[in-house]
Amino acid sequence: MRVLVTGGTGFIGRWAAASLAAAGHEVFVVSRKLATMPGCKIIVADLLDPSMAEVALAVSKPEVVLHLAWDVEHGKFWDAEANLRWTVATIQLVSAAHQAGVRRIVCAGTCMEYDLSSGHACSEVETNIRPSTLYAVSKDAARRIIEELAATRGIEFAWGRLFFLFGPNEHPNRLVSSIVMNLLARRPVLMSSGVQVRDFTNVRDAGEALARLAVSKVNGAVNIASGEALRIKELAEEIRAVAGGVGELCFGALPDRPNEPPVIVADVTRLRNEVGYRPLRTMRDRLSETIQWWQARLEA
Amino acid sequence: MRVLVTGGTGFIGRWAAASLAAAGHEVFVVSRKLATMPGCKIIVADLLDPSMAEVALAVSKPEVVLHLAWDVEHGKFWDAEANLRWTVATIQLVSAAHQAGVRRIVCAGTCMEYDLSSGHACSEVETNIRPSTLYAVSKDAARRIIEELAATRGIEFAWGRLFFLFGPNEHPNRLVSSIVMNLLARRPVLMSSGVQVRDFTNVRDAGEALARLAVSKVNGAVNIASGEALRIKELAEEIRAVAGGVGELCFGALPDRPNEPPVIVADVTRLRNEVGYRPLRTMRDRLSETIQWWQARLEA
Structure with missing residues (x-):
């Protein structure tokens, strides 16, 4: 499949793009800066400029858009005004993707969209939505709009909710x-x-899970996590x-x-049973x- | 007070702007086309262009923004892509208003944000939110983001949910x-x-209620309606x-x-008791x- 990955040179995106390329897909990566990624074609574009999003779509003509780009500057992003700019950019990208005939859209959400007060594992189906930061509120609002657009336009849409991540290139203060x-x-x-109690996932595994979700037929919210408390x-x-x-x-x-x-832990039933993803390596291997x-x- | 009214030449906005001007406020009206409005200063600007929103704010330096502009083309707007553009424009306007030091933001929402399946009067406090069209989902998503931004920035924010309207200049097919x-x-x-069973309000009364809400100290969602089933x-x-x-x-x-x-009817307790608005004319007068x-x- 032809897949356009935004944020594809980022902390998670690089692993998602690499995993898609390794599985034989034709991968286009949008990057603000010149970069090289084995097996991927780089499109230099700033998605905060909606005309560049349109150019990226025109150049790559993707069947699937995996949208991971967002501003997550460590220590600042929870409450940053950048969340408004990325909500806008996300709505504009999705609208342009629909106009360009994209068949499937997959985006990154966050565990912080859930009501975390219960102490139970967060379930996509059963746990209430109650985001409590500008970051999580913005992600959740974008998801609501894309979900309705997708439902009325016959676009496939999945929303991968990320939990806690670790791995190479992580910000040193995390x-x-x-x-x-x-x-x-x-x-x-x-x-x-x-x-x-937290659910920690290696970023390579999370990237691989998102890649699998991107080319799957699974729609709706899917927790991208280990499921381990x-x-x-x-x-x-x-x-x-x-x-x-x-x-x-x-x-x-x-x-x-x-x-x-x-407690912030994921129920990973959908990821395991519907997407069919299970990490190949142990926590100890990934920490090593x-x-x-x-x-x-x-x-x- | 200095109030900037967007959509201030529209079906509802013209009455809101006139009511604010009549109450002695300094009213700036954003309009896409040249227009005259007694007692109001017109700023010609297209809010779909974020730089024009910034200019409108710089020119008017408002304390309060009453944002009523949205695309509601009869028969089309429920499902129109224009809802995405207006969500984007709304987020951009609110962000620019915050940067420009605006103290209070009041926007128009819709009764269609509510879960309408119960048959009870819709209460801002008790009725669940369950929007079911792209229009209502977009309005609701914008509201969630502005509410969080306002709460974390100390901006006053109210959201007037409009029910069914009638009056001069209504689209002839409504x-x-x-x-x-x-x-x-x-x-x-x-x-x-x-x-x-519906809650019909005269558009002059709705405009006046929004004007009162705009210069009040009431925050959060407020039904703008008659309360009559x-x-x-x-x-x-x-x-x-x-x-x-x-x-x-x-x-x-x-x-x-x-x-x-x-049944789609409003509980107007907040409008009556907190905003202190009650229409002066009867339904029969307004129909006449x-x-x-x-x-x-x-x-x-």
């Missing part, structure tokens, strides 16, 4: 990368209580074990955030890869 | 105007069963009585639409005005 870097540098790792404390200890037992984890050195949901990636960066 | 025109022309009026059959018979008993109403000549909600308006048009 949870897993900061634990890894501090442990490798033999610095004590200052942490909160670590009792929060892990305390942050357990995750940190696992990282330390895989890293060779180096360094020190200081739980309780930082306060827990107020109003933080105790990630640690090696950081090790190589630190030694370089 | 319910009340088509009944009036056919009766005045002595043509039999072909109607459905007429058993549907009227069968369409009763409404048609009232029109015929006010028109002098001319013509013939043929109920059942047309089929009822499938899946049409039997409307009939005279059409009579004058037909004779001209």
